Each structure stands twice: as structure tokens, then as C-alpha cells.
Amino acid sequence: MGSEAQISVLVVDDDAFVRRGMTDIFAATTDIVVVGSRSDGDEVPAAVEATRPHVVLMDLMMGRVGGLDATRTLMTMPDPPKVVAMTAMDVDDLVVEAVKAGAHSFLSKSEPPETYHQSVRAVAAGNTLFSEDSLRRIVRHSPSQRPTVALDSLTDREREVLAVMASGATNADIARRLFMSETTVKSHLASVNHKLRVSNRVGAALTAFRCGLVE
Template sequence: MIGVALVDDQSLFRAGIRMLVDSQPDMRIIGEAGDGRAGITLVDQERPDIVLMDIRMPVMDGIEATREILTRPDPPRIIMLTTFDLDEAAARAIRGGASGFLLKDADPEFLLAAIRGVHTGSSVIAAAETRELFAHYADRKPVPEVFARLTEREREIFGLAARGLNNAEIAAREFLSEATVKTHISRILTKLALRDRVQLVVFAHDHGLTG
């Protein structure tokens, strides 16, 4: 069962998300909070797997709350909620360790799929939107020396993953098994000290490695 915490200052929005999530057999809302500070307390008390975190809230916004939550041992994965397609605050949150972002008016099935995908660590949320977000808010830095630790094959896989291809798509393109692709991705993340594929996309855009 996937435990989901919902942090948003709009009670009507929270009620709708609770109804949607609780209707699923494999997930449930384990708590709600109306601001970032209360969200931190909720996470500490309930230890959710996933946090749906609004960006703009009173008392403490979602960016600061996310930053603090991610300092905890074994923190939950955090999905930022935003009303804007290209939101600089969302970009900052993802660079800080959030697992991605969703528009508040996203299709319900997409939201549920995003929760499941982030829980397994196998999906980038809205890959096209994530790429566009970081292309828009580019913050180019020199390529770190650690990138040279990747093998030629790992660099090829890195490039495809950075463009938003999933394991099945990479496997078909490179004539590999999905298991082999998964192993490559795992090694790439380890070598680059990245948490997940969303962070891989961020890394690629921040260092101009998406070409």
C-alpha cells in the first residue's frame, strides 16, 4: 500500500485528491496539511511514501518544506503541485531533490500513474514537460569530472534517458533487454550520485548534456 501525504492550502482541492487516491486499491491518503510547516510535522509523524506538495502556501511554502523534508533520513519522494506549465519554483524544487512536478489540473489517471511511477522509482513525471521546464530555466554549469566515469555505453543510455525515453523505449532502440537497461540506469545514477531519473534529466540540462 502506497501511503500518500497531501500538503495544499486549498481544502476543496485536498478533498478531491483524497477521494481519488482513496478509491484505488494500492494507495491511500494517510494525512493532510494546509501549509508547509504542518506538512513537515505530518511527514515526521506518518512517514508517507509519497508527498504531494503544493508550491505556494502560507506559513511555509512548498519549496522550503521540501528542502527540510529531504534532509531527513530515508525521506519520502516528493511530487510538486503547480498551476503553471513553466514554473521556476518547480525547477528549483526539483533541483533540490523533489521527484518531479504535476499540474494541478492534470488528468486523474495521469496523477495516479505518476504516484505509482515515482513510488517504484522507474518513471520521470511528464518527461516532455520536465525537459521543457529545464530548457526554459537553463542554469548551465561545467560538466563535472565524475561524468567521465561513465562508460561509452552508459553515456549513450544516459543521453536517451535524459531525453525522456523509458526503459522499454531505450531497450527497443538499443537492442537490449529492459533488465540490461535498468542495470545501466542504476549504475549511471550511482556513479553520478543522482537519486532518480528526474534528477538525471536535471543533471543533463544543467550541464548541457541533452544534445
């Protein structure tokens, strides 16, 4: 695979062993390359400007500036990279806040290398890799957070698309299951995000679970 097709990744974590481990994880692939690593959130904007990564793997707990604030800063930049939040805990309140701030996916640091490969590929392609079980745990651990816009603002077709997407399906999967084009799927999802006032697929999926669209 040529360098033009490679997905570039910036790793941000205050643990040197994690940074080295992530580099080794992606060295086993031919389509993902680590273009840099940083040890704290205040180093992220300059690193993104310098390396222009497609995806940032962002630790949420760091010494000077945490991943949540760093993600918020990145989302104010023109054409920001996709962000995958990393957490040492299965369910972390910071994960919910990171998603609201613009993170496109989240992973536990205990996930196997193959899951990291799949997640980076998914977010780089505009999709998201998450499990329904993870979303259910987040909803159970954040009962006070409720969607600000009811699902009745959606059309029936948008509800169908949202329900399938909340299962972790890609745009291609949704298109096959609902017998529509991927372009139409993207259009429906853009409308869903706008109506639900969320920034990405994970936020929309969380709303679907909180509202009972997906049990």
C-alpha cells in the same frame, strides 16, 4: 491488494478543495491510499513522522512555509519520502528549485487523475514520470542555469543510459532498449547522478537537455 502493497500518500496544499480532490482521485485506486493531508509546509515534518508516507504531494506555493523549503527540510530527514511537486503553472521557476532540492517529480495541478496515479506509482517504484516537453519548457525558461559538471565526465555507456532515461523511460524500459539488466541500469544511473552532482532522475534529465544530449 493487501495493505502491505499499498502506496501511502500525504497531500500538502493550502487549498482545502485541492486536498479533498486529491483524496477523491486516489480513492478510485486500490493500490494508493491517502494517509493524511496538511495545509502548510511547516506542518509537513511532523506529519511525515506520524504517517510515514511513501510519497508526498507537495504544493509549491503556500502561506507560511512553501513547498520548496518543506522539501529541503524533508531531504534532511532519515529515509525521507519521495516528493512530487505540484504547481498551478505549466512552467514555474520553483519547479527547477524543487528538483534541485530533492523533489522526484513534478506535476501541473491541471493533469488528469490518471497522470497522478501513474506519477505516484512511478516515484514509489524509484522511477519518475515526466514528459520531454515539460523538461524542454523548463530549460527554455531557465537559460541562466547551466550544469556545473560537463557530460564528458560520463562514460559512453552512461551517456546512453542517461539519454534513454531523459525520454521518461523507466529502468525496465532502459534495460530492454539497451540490452542490460535493471541492476546494471541502476548502477549506471547512480554513477550519472554522482558525476553530474544531481540528486535524482529529473535533475539528471534536465542536465541532459541543457547539454544538448537530448534535443
